[in-house]
Amino acid sequence: MSLRKEHELHQRRKGRNLGVGVLLGSFVVLVLALTIVKVTSAGFKFPNTAAAVEQTEEQN
Template identity: 70%
Template sequence: MSIRAEHEIHQRRKGRNMGVGLMLTSFVVLVLALTFVKITGGEFELPRAEESQ
């Protein structure tokens, strides 16, 4: 049994999958960066528990 060369469609699919993976990774990094900036900003404070009367 001989090893067959990778078909052209597999090469295109691999490239597309790499692109989607990079876009997903960059989106996650962006969300984490925005969260970090919002939390470390001076105006952020945890919500206070409402006092019962």
């Protein structure tokens, strides 16, 4: 039990912060899910960085 009663303003802030936290967490989960789907798809290939460096050197 607290010594002082919590002010109404703090209760509203707590609710707002909880809402922002839930939205932020859901955004992170969405980005993670999209990343996993993209990486595990059949058409995904990691870029060949060595070939890309060689091509840029040849162009210069």
